[in-house]
Structures are given as C-alpha cells and as structure tokens.
Amino acid sequence: MPMDDVVSQMRKFMEPKSVAIMGLSRTPFTIGKTALDILAELRACGYQGKIYPVHPQATELQGIKTYASVADAPADIDLAIINLPRELVPGIVKECIDKGIEAIAILTQGFTDANDEKGDQLQKQIDDIIRGSKARILGPNSIGTANAYANISLGFLKTQMEEVPVSWITQSGLFFLGPLGLKPFGKGIDLGNACDIHFADALEYFEQDDETKVIALHIEGMRDTKKFLRTVARVAHKKPVVAFKTGRSEQASHAVLSHTGSLTGRDELWDVAFRQAGVIRVNDIEELIDTVRAFYILPLMKGKRVGIVSWSGGANIMAIDACQSSGLEIAKVSQSTIDRLRTLYPSWQDVRNPADIWPAVMIAKKASLFEVEKIVLETLLDDAGVDAVLCMLGAFISGLEVEFTKIVTQAAESHPGKPFVFHPYAGGFYSEFKDELEKTNKTMVFSSPQRALRALKHLSDYAKLSAYPDT
Amino acid sequence: MPMDDVVSQMRKFMEPKSVAIMGLSRTPFTIGKTALDILAELRACGYQGKIYPVHPQATELQGIKTYASVADAPADIDLAIINLPRELVPGIVKECIDKGIEAIAILTQGFTDANDEKGDQLQKQIDDIIRGSKARILGPNSIGTANAYANISLGFLKTQMEEVPVSWITQSGLFFLGPLGLKPFGKGIDLGNACDIHFADALEYFEQDDETKVIALHIEGMRDTKKFLRTVARVAHKKPVVAFKTGRSEQASHAVLSHTGSLTGRDELWDVAFRQAGVIRVNDIEELIDTVRAFYILPLMKGKRVGIVSWSGGANIMAIDACQSSGLEIAKVSQSTIDRLRTLYPSWQDVRNPADIWPAVMIAKKASLFEVEKIVLETLLDDAGVDAVLCMLGAFISGLEVEFTKIVTQAAESHPGKPFVFHPYAGGFYSEFKDELEKTNKTMVFSSPQRALRALKHLSDYAKLSAYPDT
Numbered sequence: 001m002p003m004d005d006v007v008s009q010m011r012k013f014m015e016p017k018s019v020a021i022m023g024l025s026r027t028p029f030t031i032g033k034t035a036l037d038i039l040a041e042l043r044a045c046g047y048q049g050k051i052y053p054v055h056p057q058a059t060e061l062q063g064i065k066t067y068a069s070v071a072d073a074p075a076d077i078d079l080a081i082i083n084l085p086r087e088l089v090p091g092i093v094k095e096c097i098d099k100g101i102e103a104i105a106i107l108t109q110g111f112t113d114a115n116d117e118k119g120d121q122l123q124k125q126i127d128d129i130i131r132g133s134k135a136r137i138l139g140p141n142s143i144g145t146a147n148a149y150a151n152i153s154l155g156f157l158k159t160q161m162e163e164v165p166v167s168w169i170t171q172s173g174l175f176f177l178g179p180l181g182l183k184p185f186g187k188g189i190d191l192g193n194a195c196d197i198h199f200a201d202a203l204e205y206f207e208q209d210d211e212t213k214v215i216a217l218h219i220e221g222m223r224d225t226k227k228f229l230r231t232v233a234r235v236a237h238k239k240p241v242v243a244f245k246t247g248r249s250e251q252a253s254h255a256v257l258s259h260t261g262s263l264t265g266r267d268e269l270w271d272v273a274f275r276q277a278g279v280i281r282v283n284d285i286e287e288l289i290d291t292v293r294a295f296y297i298l299p300l301m302k303g304k305r306v307g308i309v310s311w312s313g314g315a316n317i318m319a320i321d322a323c324q325s326s327g328l329e330i331a332k333v334s335q336s337t338i339d340r341l342r343t344l345y346p347s348w349q350d351v352r353n354p355a356d357i358w359p360a361v362m363i364a365k366k367a368s369l370f371e372v373e374k375i376v377l378e379t380l381l382d383d384a385g386v387d388a389v390l391c392m393l394g395a396f397i398s399g400l401e402v403e404f405t406k407i408v409t410q411a412a413e414s415h416p417g418k419p420f421v422f423h424p425y426a427g428g429f430y431s432e433f434k435d436e437l438e439k440t441n442k443t444m445v446f447s448s449p450q451r452a453l454r455a456l457k458h459l460s461d462y463a464k465l466s467a468y469p470d471t
Numbered sequence: 472m473p474m475d476d477v478v479s480q481m482r483k484f485m486e487p488k489s490v491a492i493m494g495l496s497r498t499p500f501t502i503g504k505t506a507l508d509i510l511a512e513l514r515a516c517g518y519q520g521k522i523y524p525v526h527p528q529a530t531e532l533q534g535i536k537t538y539a540s541v542a543d544a545p546a547d548i549d550l551a552i553i554n555l556p557r558e559l560v561p562g563i564v565k566e567c568i569d570k571g572i573e574a575i576a577i578l579t580q581g582f583t584d585a586n587d588e589k590g591d592q593l594q595k596q597i598d599d600i601i602r603g604s605k606a607r608i609l610g611p612n613s614i615g616t617a618n619a620y621a622n623i624s625l626g627f628l629k630t631q632m633e634e635v636p637v638s639w640i641t642q643s644g645l646f647f648l649g650p651l652g653l654k655p656f657g658k659g660i661d662l663g664n665a666c667d668i669h670f671a672d673a674l675e676y677f678e679q680d681d682e683t684k685v686i687a688l689h690i691e692g693m694r695d696t697k698k699f700l701r702t703v704a705r706v707a708h709k710k711p712v713v714a715f716k717t718g719r720s721e722q723a724s725h726a727v728l729s730h731t732g733s734l735t736g737r738d739e740l741w742d743v744a745f746r747q748a749g750v751i752r753v754n755d756i757e758e759l760i761d762t763v764r765a766f767y768i769l770p771l772m773k774g775k776r777v778g779i780v781s782w783s784g785g786a787n788i789m790a791i792d793a794c795q796s797s798g799l800e801i802a803k804v805s806q807s808t809i810d811r812l813r814t815l816y817p818s819w820q821d822v823r824n825p826a827d828i829w830p831a832v833m834i835a836k837k838a839s840l841f842e843v844e845k846i847v848l849e850t851l852l853d854d855a856g857v858d859a860v861l862c863m864l865g866a867f868i869s870g871l872e873v874e875f876t877k878i879v880t881q882a883a884e885s886h887p888g889k890p891f892v893f894h895p896y897a898g899g900f901y902s903e904f905k906d907e908l909e910k911t912n913k914t915m916v917f918s919s920p921q922r923a924l925r926a927l928k929h930l931s932d933y934a935k936l937s938a939y940p941d942t
Contacts, residue, residue: 029833031868031871032868032870032871034868109817109830109833110817110819110830113784114819114820114821115819118819157865157867158899160898160899170785172783172785173783174783174785174786174896174897177865177867177897177898177899178897178898178899179896179897179898181898181918182898218785220785220788246785246789247788247791247792248795249792251791251795251801252788252795255784255791255823255825256788258784258821258827259785259787259788259827260784284789285789285896285920285921286918286919286922312643312645313584313730313731314641314643314691314717315643316726316730317691317717317727317730318717320722320723321718321719321720322755324723325719330722347587348557348586348587348589348590349581349586350586350729352726356729359580359581362580369502394628394645394648396628396629397503397505399503400502424651425645425648425650426648426649427631427648427650427653428629428631428648430651448755448756
C-alpha cells in the first residue's frame with residue numbers, strides 16, 4: 001500500500017475529528033473517585049472533536065446525547081472505539097463498516113490473547129469482516145491512541161501526556177500511564193494484539209509527522225518482522241528509534257502469547273536486526289526512559305570521549321568504571337586544559353581527567369565553590385578532545401541547584417553542540433536539583449553515573465548514523 | 472592483635488566520650504548559609520561528650536572554650552581529629568601521642584593520595600611516629616566516623632544518619648552524605664587512605680556490635696587483602712556483608728592511586744574472592760542501596776521461586792525477563808493456587824504465574840480491585856512453591872497506596888518469612904506509594920521489576936549461608 005494511504009489511515013486514529021464510542025457503561029468502573037471510562041477520559045483531556053456515544057438503552061451519558069446504535073449516529077465518524085464483551089465485537093465491527101467507518105479501535109481483550117478457541121474464532125470473524133473493506137483495525141486488546149497535540153486520549157485510563165516531540169508505539173497500555181521518570185510522552189499508539197495495524201504502519205505515520213523527533217518502541221513480538229525491519233531501518237536513519245524488546249526467554253514467549261498473542265522470536269536475532277537497522281536497543285524500563293529523554297533533551301555526542309568533574313574522588317572512580325562498562329572513553333584532555341585546571345588545584349594534586357575539584361574548592365581563597373565548578377565545567381567543554389561532560393556533586397544543601405542552573409544555562413549557550421549531564425550523589429535535595437536543572441531543557445540529572453554514561457553512549461552511537469540532522 | 476583489643480580501639484573512634492579538634496578556622500568554609508566545619512557538625516548532630524577545640528590564636532570558637540595546643544587540653548581525650556594543612560600533621564600527631572591519645576583521625580588530604588614525593592614523605596613520618604605507640608590512625612584523607620546511636624559525626628559535612636542497624640565501611644565520604652534512596656545509614660567509618668585502620672579492623676568492630684545487622688563496604692583497593700578476606704569470610708557468615716568494589720579498570724586503578732593511594736587489584740580476582748567469602752558483590756550505587764535496604768527491611772528468600780502479580784500483562788513479561796537475567800525462577804504454582812485464581816478470572820483467560828489480574832478486576836462484579844489484589848497476593852504467598860512475591864500495579868491514582876498499605880500489613884503478618892515487594896509502574900504517585908508502603912517496614916518499593924528481582928536474588932543467595940539467623 002502506498003505510504004500516503006497508510007499515513008492518511010493512521011491520521012484517523014491519531015487525529016480523528018469525530019469518534020463513536022461503543023461499550024460505555026451507565027455505571028462506569030471506578031477506583032476511588034476516579035472513573036475509568038473512555039468518555040470521561042476523552043473529555044478530561046480536552047478533546048475538541050465530535051463525540052457520539054452509542055448505548056442501546058441510554059439516551060444520554062455524562063450529559064452527552066447517545067445513539068441506540070452506530071447506524072443511528074451521524075455519518076461523519078472518523079474513528080469507532082469498541083470496548084464491548086468479546087462476543088459482540090465482530091457484529092459491531094460489521095455495523096461500523098456498513099456505516100463507512102474506516103478506523104476501528106478495539107479495546108476488548110480475549111481474542112488471540114485468550115487461552116481458548118473461541119478467541120481465535122472471534123478474531124477470524126473480524127478478519128473476514130474487514131477483508132476487502134477500507135477499514136483498518138487497531139487492537140484488539142489495545143488501550144487506543146493518545147495525542148497531546150490533538151487533545152485526544154482513547155483509553156479508559158488517564159494518559160500522562162504533554163506537547164513534546166516524542167512518540168510511542170507500544171504493546172502495553174502501561175506506557176500511557178507515565179512510568180516513573182517518563183515525562184516526554186507526546187503521542188502514542190498501543191497496538192495490542194496488532195491483528196491489522198502493525199509497527200510498520202505506526203512507524204510510517206511518525207516518520208512523516210513533523211511533531212515527532214524521537215520514536216520509542218515497546219515490542220513483545222510480531223508476525224511480519226521483515227516489513228517492520230525494512231521500515232524501521234529507513235525511519236531510524238531520519239529520527240532516533242529506541243526499542244525495548246521484552247519477552248526474551250522461552251518462558252516469556254508463552255506469556256507473550258497470552259498477553260498479545262504475538263510471536264517473540266529469538267532474542268539474539270533481534271539484537272542483530274536492531275543493530276543492522278540502526279535502532280537503539282535498551283534493556284530495561286529505566287534505560288528506556290533515560291534514553292528517550294536524552295534524545296529529546298540533549299544534543300548528540302560527536303565521539304566517545306567523556307570529561308568528568310566531581311567533588312568526590314570516589315564518585316570519579318565509579319564514573320571511570322561506568323565509562324568502561326558503557327563503552328565510552330575517558331577523554332585525554334589537552335595541555336591547555338591541564339594548565340587552566342592547575343591554577344585552581346593545590347600543588348600536590350595530580351591534574352587529570354576525571355577532575356577531582358574538592359581540594360581546589362577547599363583551598364579557594366578568592367574563588368567560590370561555584371566559580372571553581374564553572375571554570376572546570378567550561379574548561380572541559382572547551383576542550384576539543386572532550387565530546388560530553390559528566391558533573392557529579394553533592395546535593396546536600398538546599399539552594400545549590402539555583403546556582404548550578406545559572407552555570408548550566410551559560411555553559412549550554414556557549415557549547416550548544418556538546419551534551420553535559422549531572423549526577424548529584426547526595427540525595428538530600430536530589431529532586432530539587434533534578435527539577436531545577438532540567439527546567440532549563442539543556443541538561444539531564446541522573447541517579448547514578450552508570451545511568452548517565454549509558455544514556456550518553458546511545459547519543460554517541462546514534463551520532464554515527466549520518467542522515468540524522470546535526471543539532 | 473587480639474580481637475578484643477581491636478574492638479576497644481575502634482570504640483574510641485566510633486563512641487568517643489571526648490574529642491579534641493585541631494584545624495578549626497575562625498571563619499569556617501561555607502556554602503550558602505551552611506558552615507562546613509567539624510565543630511558545627513558535631514554540635515548539630517547532638518554530640519553529648521566533651522569537645523576540646525584547639526586553636527593557637529583563638530580563646531573560643533562558636534561559644535566553646537579553646538586550647539592553644541592539645542598539650543594544654545584536659546587529659547581525658549578519647550579521640551583527636553586533625554584537619555590541618557598536611558605539613559603540620561606529623562607534628563600534631565606527635566603531640567597527640569605525647570598526650571597519650573590513642574585514637575587519631577586525620578581528615579587532611581595530600582599524603583599517599585598526592586602526586587608528589589612530599590605526600591609519601593609526610594606519610595612515612597606519621598608511620599614512624601606511631602610505631603611502638605598504642606595510637607591508631609584513621610585516614611588520612613578520611614571524613615571520619617559517624618554513629619547515629621552515639622550522636623556523633625566527625626566530618627565537616629552533614630551526615631544523613633538515623634538509628635538503623637546498618638553499618639558502612641567506606642573509602643569515600645560520599646556515602647556519609649546519603650546517596651539517593653540511602654535511608655539506612657546507622658554507623659559509618661570512612662577509611663580514606665587507610666594507612667593504619669583497615670577494613671579488617673572496622674569489620675571486627677561491627678562483627679561484635681549488636682546494633683549492626685547489615686554491613687556495607689565501599690572498597691577502592693587495599694594492601695592487606697589476605698587479612699581482609701580472612702576477616703570478612705568470618706563476618707559474612709554472621710551478618711550479610713554487601714560490597715561495592717570500584718576501580719575495576721586499568722584507568723580506574725590510576726585514579727584510585729590519586730584518590731586513596733590504594734591498590735585496586737585485578738577485578739576478576741575480587742569476584743572470586745567475594746564469592747568464596749560469602750560477600751554479596753554489587754555493581755553500581757543503585758544496586759548497593761537497593762541491596763542494603765533489602766537486607767535491612769525484608770526477610771531472606773528461602774529459595775529462588777518468584778510469584779508475580781500485576782495489573783499489566785506487559786509488566787509481567789518484563790518481570791519474566793528480569794527473573795531470567797537475575798538468576799531467579801518463575802514459581803510453578805500449585806493446583807490449589809490455580810483453582811483459587813480461576814474463580815476470579817474470565818473463562819477465556821489462562822491461569823498461570825505471573826498472574827495478570829486486570830481482566831479479573833474488569834469483570835469483578837462483587838469483589839473490588841483491592842479484594843482481587845488481596846486474594847491473589849495472599850494466594851501466591853500461601854503457595855509453598857513460592858519463595859517471594861513481586862506485585863506490579865499502576866500508581867496512577869492518589870490514595871491507592873493507603874489501601875495497599877492495609878493489604879501489605881495483613882499479608883506480612885500472616886507470611887512473616889517471605890519477602891514481597893512492589894513495583895508501581897505508573898509514576899504519577901510513585902513517591903506517595905513508596906513512602907506509604909515502606910513506612911510499614913514490611914515491604915520495599917522499586918522503580919523497575921529488574922531492580923526488585925536483583926535485590927531478591929541477593930536475599931536468596933545469602934539465605935544459603937547457613938549460619939545466618941533465620942528471619
């Protein structure tokens with residue numbers, strides 16, 4: 001199918017102008033005071049399109065006029081959302097197609113993910129119904145799509161989204177809920193069982209989408225691996241694609257069959273395939289989030305050479321270990337860097353990278369802590385042999401983060417092409433540090449040197465893919 | 472030296488009844504409004520012993536009477552703390568010994584950690600001075616000791632301590648400042664360059680100490696590895712010893728020489744030695760803190776078989792991957808467990824471990840979300856084939872943590888011998904969850920399934936060391 005067609009089909013899922021909802025309850029499921037309900041969520045996220053709730057008995061739900069069937073609703077329906085018991089789904093899909101609806105999202109579980117024959121039969125009925133029609137199906141067993149730019153979220157759970165150029169293609173609604181530390185969620189599509197709409201379709205949409213700069217994938221398994229790999233290899237050379245492939249073991253494969261009915265494939269093959277396609281593979285949810293954020297916030301890292309500065313010699317040694325394990329290198333700094341640092345240090349101290357500046361801080365008679373930090377940070381960033389800088393310091397006093405934010409802002413303005421990141425090794429005021437420094441959108445704060453350097457390594461690897469715009 | 476002697480020597484460092492301080496400034500070094508000053512910190516932490524500040528010019532500092540020299544101070548000095556320029560240190564050590572002081576902590580840097588000959592010479596002078604005396608030296612380049620049970624903290628930085636039975640032996644002051652997530656810091660000793668007091672001395676002290684239940688080591692390197700390994704193998708069979716050995720690479724070894732003047736040793740040899748000694752080795756600062764906390768908070772894990780319950784099939788698959796990578800096993804649950812779970816599930820759903828309970832929650836007509844969660848958690852904990860349980864759920868609604876705390880408290884009372892841990896996979900109310908659930912002191916909350924299972928694996932490994940008391 002021509003890519004333009006796929007993109008226009010995907011638009012109906014990602015930017016629908018009108019939605020029909022089938023499967024609303026007159027008494028929504030609630031946890032505490034929160035209703036887990038598609039209509040409530042759609043309105044809460046500020047959706048401006050038309051909403052046509054369908055309910056055989058009701059005349060209105062949550063103050064909105066309902067229709068007895070989708071046939072009775074107005075004709076201009078971009079997208080139908082189905083969250084009915086599984087036995088009813090094929091019949092409703094048929095009604096939607098008869099109505100001329102071309103985008104259908106099925107949230108219901110119990111199809112190829114079920115442990116019985118009935119699930120497979122129902123899926124086959126759906127396949128038969130859509131064959132030959134223009135309709136495309138998202139799911140079943142999907143939580144829908146979300147798009148902060150279009151104020152739309154189709155699931156029954158609160159999506160943690162904001163207008164950032166980071167787009168997610170997943171096989172679990174989990175990511176829509178905002179895992180710890182996941183701030184950038186701009187657009188998302190949950191493929192669920194992926195009976196029709198696949199990774200390749202979603203990738204083509206985000207490839208063309210100007211509001212998407214980074215693409216994150218959560219993959220459990222798939223059937224058409226070839227088409228996926230062909231597509232992702234093309235897209236990954238235009239925009240960074242970060243992939244979290246789960247379901248690695250034999251045991252996990254069984255669980256994946258029960259979850260999304262997908263085939264996991266041999267894990268070593270995925271490793272090779274991702275590498276060949278230029279996809280950045282990550283191994284756990286923390287690395288996924290760190291990496292996606294790094295691509296969103298930081299510039300790429302042009303080489304592998306890291307400059308390190310810390311108040312703690314002990315932290316520097318941890319960072320050297322982390323450099324080695326992540327595959328980065330400790331930069332050999334220039335003579336001019338050494339000469340500049342020497343003016344700050346006590347005479348007995350070795351001047352090297354990593355820079356241990358606490359002795360310099362302790363003897364600084366005129367210079368303050370912040371002046372020493374600023375000079376050392378700028379000196380390392382100025383060095384042509386340094387591709388990125390990691391700063392580690394103690395967040396043990398409230399207010400430090402304010403001074404550091406000034407230093408960060410200045411350094412970023414004078415060194416826009418080099419990433420620099422922070423690890424505050426004392427936790428007393430870690431959150432204040434993180435919040436304040438990251439507000440600048442110039443740096444990232446990590447909870448360990450390992451995590452910081454792992455993220456930088458991905459920026460360095462991706463910089464080698466030449467097609468990526470150099471910013 | 473007999474162990475009792477070592478313990479009584481160490482007491483003077485860890486529980487001194489009186490301290491003399493040499494190297495206080497009349498204008499303390501400050502960051503913002505915080506004075507980084509030994510006297511200020513000692514008073515701030517509520518020290519109840521006698522303090523004798525020594526200053527050649529002052530008559531009082533911070534309202535406390537000073538002495539022109541240590542010779543002029545009263546005779547009952549348990550511990551001398553020296554933070555003077557390095558050239559003055561040997562002379563002051565001599566004065567301390569002449570005064571009969573048997574415990575001397577040197578905070579000054581620039582001895583074997585320095586890049587010049589002078590540093591080595593000064594160290595040799597100190598070695599010569601203490602030879603034949605009863606005096607023991609902590610440091611140089613140490614941040615001292617801290618002991619929440621004795622309200623003492625000798626460093627010039629605020630120590631994050633509280634009365635918990637977790638003791639730290641480190642080669643960096645970093646750990647005294649409370650790295651992110653480090654709550655249990657009860658007692659600590661920073662060996663610095665370890666010219667005299669070594670890991671073995673501190674281990675013997677904590678071995679005998681009833682207030683110590685878990686020992687954490689941060690090791691960069693050492694000279695007398697044999698003595699250390701002999702001692703730690705004995706101690707590790709009585710109390711869990713968790714070791715974070717840094718300085719793994721060639722490059723790191725150089726940095727260690729500049730930091731604490733220690734020899735790192737080949738990393739593979741450390742791996743073997745730790746395993747033989749029964750020491751739990753960890754690989755980064757997050758694993759260190761997770762593991763120490765797990766030993767402090769959770770019971771040991773009797774086997775390797777994990778029960779998993781989640782609202783998210785996707786999270787379950789991540790947990791299976793993490794189980795495999797950490798070396799644990801997915802428990803094969805009993806028929807009675809399967810029968811109990813089946814009553815909650817939709818008919819089409821496969822009943823297995825991991826348990827994906829969201830479909831059960833969605834069809835629960837009478838049972839609430841919390842009832843389903845409680846039944847499944849208790850069912851897994853009841854199963855004799857399950858050694859620990861991991862629960863994953865979405866922290867996307869405020870207030871959930873209160874209900875879960877009730878479930879946790881009840882489950883802990885009825886299953887005191889099995890660890891169970893949580894991963895809230897939505898970050899919206901993660902901190903509330905963590906704070907509330909961990910208040911019970913019965914469970915731990917982790918930011919990823921990987922981190923949760925890695926910590927459980929250490930509990931499982933240590934349970935095999937038979938001498939450890941069984942709770």
